[in-house]
Amino acid sequence: MNITESEDQAQRLIFDWARWQQGKYPQLKAMYHAANEGKRSARAGAELKRQGMKPGVSDICLPCASGKYNNLYVELKVGNGKASDNQLKFVDMINSIGGKAVVVYGSEAAIELITAYLEGTIDDLEIVSDTYPKEKAKITERVNKKRFIGFCGIDCRKCDNKGCQGRTVDDILSPGLMPAT
Template structure:
């Protein structure tokens, strides 16, 4: 990090900001109340990880789901990344491709601001693809 640069927010902080934004916008867009996080990531002990896998947790599933049909799509999935740094894994790329093939709008967003713009576009407030 350079002397005058701010640190890059973690994915967790970006996601918290996105859900705070969504809560604020629910008055205008009540559908945002359906948006939720899919907790597939994170560090876990081996026992918990094995149990969650048996319960159906799968590697690569996008972080966020908005189960609202719009613009010919069944719903929106977002793989949220921090603004600078890490990219998607092969599993994440496979999930995004498969979800798109099944009629969902599945995308990668860098930072909560990009994600909020994509959500508004999806809900019909901006330019859709």
């Protein structure tokens, strides 16, 4: 889309498209937005967390299997927006348990990604550092480098050591967390 769109506008365009395409892709009837953001009081936020709300949950979920993946999660961004650490951790977690999660920039890219997922061709897209389109991967390059380095100092994507369980150096340096002995 050539016009600058807000995240709200992009989200509406994606779900309008999904409604129009349900005849071709009936799985889109199950797609939903996780309303996990918004301003609320500390008390209301604490209550929602007790009820299961999790920080970082992706914006869009398509809870159906396609190809080798169990489900699709889309963290929608526009412009030069950056995914938060919690959002990137959620993306990593989904990708580690058999789902496909991607940070996607704009409604057109999200529609391309969802279509490719439904048609079983998502692995043919140029997704770089869990980001689509690939040109936007540089926005989170610094964060991406940090998030893939485990406690042992090795890139977790290239390591068989399950002993560190994907803990990062930042996790260990956080107050109250001590390395396992």
